[in-house]
Amino acid sequence: MKALSIRGLKKTYKGGHVALKGIDLDVEEGDFFALLGPNGAGKSTTIGIISSLVNKTEGQVNVFGFDLDTQLSDLKRQIGLVPQEFNFNQFETVQQIVVNQAGYYGVPREVAKQRSEKYLKQLSLWDKRNSPARMLSGGMKRRLMIARALLHEPKLLILDEPTAGVDIELRRSMWDYLEAINKQGITIILTTHYLEEAETLCRNIAIIDQGTIIENTSIKRLLATLNMETFVFDLAPNDVDDVAQSLQLEGFNWRAVDGHTIEVDVEKSQGLNRVFEQLSQQKITVLSMRNKANRLEELFVNLVEKGRQPAAAGA
Amino acid sequence: MTSSISYIALKTIWIKECTRFLRIWVQTLVPPAITMTLYFVIFGSIVGERIGEMGGRPYMEFIVPGLIMMSVITNSYSNVASSFFSAKFQRNIEEMLVAPVSPAVIIGGYVGGGLARALIVAVIVTCVSFLFVDNVSIHNLLILVLTVILTSTLFSLGGLINAVHAKTFDDISIVPTFVLTPLTYLGGVFFSIQLLPGIWQTVAQANPVLYMVNAFRYGFLGVSDVNVAVALTVIIGFNVVLFVTAYTLLKRGAGIRS
Numbered sequence: 312m313k314a315l316s317i318r319g320l321k322k323t324y325k326g327g328h329v330a331l332k333g334i335d336l337d338v339e340e341g342d343f344f345a346l347l348g349p350n351g352a353g354k355s356t357t358i359g360i361i362s363s364l365v366n367k368t369e370g371q372v373n374v375f376g377f378d379l380d381t382q383l384s385d386l387k388r389q390i391g392l393v394p395q396e397f398n399f400n401q402f403e404t405v406q407q408i409v410v411n412q413a414g415y416y417g418v419p420r421e422v423a424k425q426r427s428e429k430y431l432k433q434l435s436l437w438d439k440r441n442s443p444a445r446m447l448s449g450g451m452k453r454r455l456m457i458a459r460a461l462l463h464e465p466k467l468l469i470l471d472e473p474t475a476g477v478d479i480e481l482r483r484s485m486w487d488y489l490e491a492i493n494k495q496g497i498t499i500i501l502t503t504h505y506l507e508e509a510e511t512l513c514r515n516i517a518i519i520d521q522g523t524i525i526e527n528t529s530i531k532r533l534l535a536t537l538n539m540e541t542f543v544f545d546l547a548p549n550d551v552d553d554v555a556q557s558l559q560l561e562g563f564n565w566r567a568v569d570g571h572t573i574e575v576d577v578e579k580s581q582g583l584n585r586v587f588e589q590l591s592q593q594k595i596t597v598l599s600m601r602n603k604a605n606r607l608e609e610l611f612v613n614l615v616e617k618g619r620q621p622a623a624a625g626a
Numbered sequence: 627m628t629s630s631i632s633y634i635a636l637k638t639i640w641i642k643e644c645t646r647f648l649r650i651w652v653q654t655l656v657p658p659a660i661t662m663t664l665y666f667v668i669f670g671s672i673v674g675e676r677i678g679e680m681g682g683r684p685y686m687e688f689i690v691p692g693l694i695m696m697s698v699i700t701n702s703y704s705n706v707a708s709s710f711f712s713a714k715f716q717r718n719i720e721e722m723l724v725a726p727v728s729p730a731v732i733i734g735g736y737v738g739g740g741l742a743r744a745l746i747v748a749v750i751v752t753c754v755s756f757l758f759v760d761n762v763s764i765h766n767l768l769i770l771v772l773t774v775i776l777t778s779t780l781f782s783l784g785g786l787i788n789a790v791h792a793k794t795f796d797d798i799s800i801v802p803t804f805v806l807t808p809l810t811y812l813g814g815v816f817f818s819i820q821l822l823p824g825i826w827q828t829v830a831q832a833n834p835v836l837y838m839v840n841a842f843r844y845g846f847l848g849v850s851d852v853n854v855a856v857a858l859t860v861i862i863g864f865n866v867v868l869f870v871t872a873y874t875l876l877k878r879g880a881g882i883r884s
Contacts, residue, residue, distance in 0.1 A: 398716065
């Protein structure tokens with residue numbers, strides 16, 4: 312079953328700004344789906360329409376078979392939304408916020424209180440249940456919004472930039488939590504600027520730019536289209552001060568970053584073994600090696616630039 | 627199934643609203659007590675003694691229902707206007723908009739909050755009046771209760787509509803300052819419209835607050851400048867118009883959905 316099905320979705324704001332130009336999108340049940348795009352691409356408008364915070368101009372939206380126009384209440388019950396901005400009452404306590412939210416979905420107060428204990432404990436907020444939301448740290452506020460979105464136990468969780476401004480340790484723990492609830496069967500749609508996040512968590516991806524979907528595929532398939540990667544090698548110092556200067560690498564484009572660091576462009580057909588063989592023959596030890604850029608980031612930039620070329624040419 | 631879900635959502639909004647004004651009781655419940663005490667002292671004790679009787683009652687007794695109604699009007703209006711606009715401003719109105727909460731339930735919850743605050747304030751002001759009036763009698767309890775509930779509902783709806791349209795905090799103070807205050811002061815709180823010269827008595831009847839104050843005064847004292855049945859009909863009529871307006875605005879998402 313499809314968790315989300317969008318057909319011909321268009322949105323033109325009052326000022327005449329066209330945010331969506333007729334997008335089609337499908338997300339399967341149980342998927343962990345990334346919706347990527349530069350700022351102003353139409354991600355938040357798409358999410359706003361799905362969660363009925365934004366009125367669409369044209370098109371159809373279905374969530375687990377429920378239609379946005381004719382079965383709005385049923386559709387809303389399927390969705391839990393974690394917005395980008397903190398949008399809870401800063402003066403209410405943590406528990407009041409999550410219990411009230413469940414109440415809006417028709418969850419009886421006693422049940423909501425029991426569930427609040429479960430979710431606030433899972434997200435390490437139980438100790439803060441009686442604190443006003445304004446007293447929480449940024450990371451806690453992000454987790455509070457996840458708990459709030461889960462309390463009515465939705466089948467589809469939509470997260471708009473959930474880890475923006477969150478430190479690495481907390482981001483990793485949020486990833487673990489999201490992976491765990493996805494394994495329990497909750498479909499997740501995520502927008503993020505951290506492409507590493509999408510690559511780590513998501514199975515499928517759509518890239519949106521200027522109101523149009525420019526790519527919609529699996530992460531694996533997308534990464535397979537990458538023909539060349541740049542690797543950075545940190546080389547051990549030896550009796551020559553400038554290791555990089557005396558180095559020779561046949562068959563590869565490479566450049567020295569400094570005396571002990573080189574960047575090597577490796578095509579998919581070449582493989583890394585030949586690089587290591589040549590370095591070993593010259594008695595050079597490799598201390599470490601890493602990708603120069605995030606692979607998905609590279610693809611993302613290429614796709615967005617490619618998508619904009621005809622428009623730029625026509626302008 | 628749907629009605630029980632709506633009932634839970636309605637109860638949730640109402641509890642949230644009551645929790646809000648009770649949490650800031652110094653700002654919401656204390657000021658009416660102080661303001662009304664001053665009105666009783668100045669207009670009742672000091673000026674009132676020189677006025678003597680009005681509507682066949684001592685002036686102090688005459689103004690008690692009007693002052694209670696004045697508190698009910700201002701507190702109903704400001705409670706809903708400020709709470710709904712704050713929810714819009716902080717964007718926590720989105721908590722309700724993403725959930726399956728119908729516009730009628732949102733209206734019911736907010737109006738219920740305004741009504742609760744207005745009734746508590748009415749009881750406080752009534753208690754304050756005991757300090758100044760020896761004998762506060764009730765002529766018709768049903769009319770009294772009906773009028774206070776309908777009036778509070780009406781001005782809660784007005785506050786909601788104001789908050790839906792408001793873009794800044796200034797916008798929610800314009801109506802109370804330039805519309806509510808003049809209408810209330812000219813609505814027979816402090817005087818009987820029979821004191822007005824001919825044509826002005828007719829003009830005064832265009833003021834909806836006049837019907838509320840007089841219906842309420844009838845419930846307390848059994849005296850009124852207008853026919854009570856007409857007064858209740860006018861109040862109910864305004865309630866219907868404002869409810870339909872508020873419902874249409876929320877259904878359309880005016881001011882809350884882009």
